[in-house]
Structure formats: structure tokens, C-alpha cells
Amino acid sequence: MKPITVFILCGGKSTRMQAEKGLVLFRDKPFIEHIIAAVLPISKNIVLVTNGTEYDYLPYKKINDVAIDKGPLGGIYTALRFTETESNLILSCDIPLISTELLMDLIQKHDEAAAITTLASESKMHPLIGIYSKNVVSKAQEAINANQLKVMNFVVSVPHQIIRFDENQEYLVTNINSIDELEQLTNKLS
Numbered sequence: 001m002k003p004i005t006v007f008i009l010c011g012g013k014s015t016r017m018q019a020e021k022g023l024v025l026f027r028d029k030p031f032i033e034h035i036i037a038a039v040l041p042i043s044k045n046i047v048l049v050t051n052g053t054e055y056d057y058l059p060y061k062k063i064n065d066v067a068i069d070k071g072p073l074g075g076i077y078t079a080l081r082f083t084e085t086e087s088n089l090i091l092s093c094d095i096p097l098i099s100t101e102l103l104m105d106l107i108q109k110h111d112e113a114a115a116i117t118t119l120a121s122e123s124k125m126h127p128l129i130g131i132y133s134k135n136v137v138s139k140a141q142e143a144i145n146a147n148q149l150k151v152m153n154f155v156v157s158v159p160h161q162i163i164r165f166d167e168n169q170e171y172l173v174t175n176i177n178s179i180d181e182l183e184q185l186t187n188k189l190s
């Protein structure tokens with residue numbers, strides 16, 4: 001396997017959650033630790049893209065956004081500016097059910113001709129579970145300068161690959177943005 005750096009996006013406003021999203025507890029453990037646990041069998045080269053000190057207790061490198069208040073695309077741009085590897089796995093911090101197997105599948109199916117490879121289900125794209133080439137850093141900068149901040153629009157503007165997964169794996173990418181969504185998930189799983 002080619003070297004890969006894993007970036008977890010821990011910025012943003014968390015307006016819907018009203019609490020630092022990566023630190024919200026699910027099964028007695030902060031979201032971010034669920035994601036790290038899924039990533040560790042794949043790579044220990046983990047970097048958190050965060051602007052605060054909330055994640056300082058975790059023994060991983062942290063970097064600050066170089067483009068402020070630009071949403072997830074700003075975090076991706078920061079990651080690509082910083083990275084020393086061509087291949088980068090970029091993840092949001094609000095997907096506590098993500099599994100090592102699904103991430104391995106993404107990495108194994110990734111076609112090197114694609115500058116970005118992301119996951120999608122039947123109904124939804126997941127650009128914040130994706131492999132991003134360092135080569136798209138200047139394109140990301142252009143998009144940010146033009147204030148075109150939708151990550152999916154950015155993905156389709158470069159050579160990309162979308163990997164579809166089975167409906168029965170859909171729960172693994174559940175994205176939790178609010179306490180209501182967290183409660184729904186907890187109820188569904190109990």
C-alpha cells in the first residue's frame with residue numbers, strides 16, 4: 001500500500017450540535033476516538049485539522065486552518081497544503097460508526113488516475129470520506145478564492161471516482177449533526 005496521511009476535519013461551527021462535534025460522546029467515547037480507532041489499523045499517520053485546543057489531549061499532530069471560515073473545503077485545502085504524501089484520506093469528525101473495513105475498501109478500490117475518490121450510497125454522496133491527491137491543492141485554492149465552497153462541486157471539477165457501497169453498509173457512514181440525530185441513532189441501535 002502506498003503511504004497515506006489521514007486527516008480528520010475537526011473545525012467548523014457545529015451550529016446544529018451546539019457543542020464541539022468531534023468530542024460528542026457516542027457509546028461513552030468521543031466521536032473523534034471512534035474515527036481514530038477505525039483508522040489506526042490502516043495508518044498511524046493521523047493529523048487533526050482544528051483551530052482550537054480541545055483535541056490537545058490526543059497524541060496526534062494538529063494543524064490549523066490556513067483558510068479561515070471556509071467550511072470543510074477550507075479544511076481539505078489546509079490538509080493538502082500540509083501533506084507530504086501524494087495520497088490523503090480525508091474524513092469528517094461526525095461519522096462515529098465508520099469502520100476499518102469500509103475505509104480499506106475505499107483505499108483498495110481507489111484508482112490512481114482519479115485525483116479524488118469518494119464514497120456514495122444509492123441516495124447520498126460522501127465527499128468527506130475520500131482520498132484526495134495533493135495535486136488538487138491549487139484547484140482547491142482557486143475554488144476557495146472564488147468562494148465556491150461546496151465540496152461535491154469541487155470533487156466533480158477534477159478527475160474523480162465514486163465508489164458505491166451496498167445499502168446494508170449505509171449505516172456506517174451515518175453523519176451526526178445534532179443531538180436529535182444522535183438520539184435517533186442511539187434508539188435505532190438499541
Ligand SMILES: Nc1nc2c(ncn2[C@@H]2O[C@H](COP(=O)(O)OP(=O)(O)OP(=O)(O)O)[C@@H](O)[C@H]2O)c(=O)[nH]1
Pocket residue numbers: 009010011012013014015016017021049050065068069070071072074075076091092093094128177
Ligand atoms: N478544519 C475545518 N473543518 C471544518 C470546517 N467546517 C466544517 N468542518 C468539518 O467538516 C465536517 C462537516 O462539517 P459540517 O457538518 O458540514 O459543518 P459544521 O460547521 O461542523 O456544523 P454546522 O454548523 O452544524 O453546519 C466536520 O468534520 C467539521 O468538523 C472548517 O472551517 N475547518
Ligand SMILES: [Mg+2]
Pocket residue numbers: 092094175176177
Ligand atoms: Mg455534517
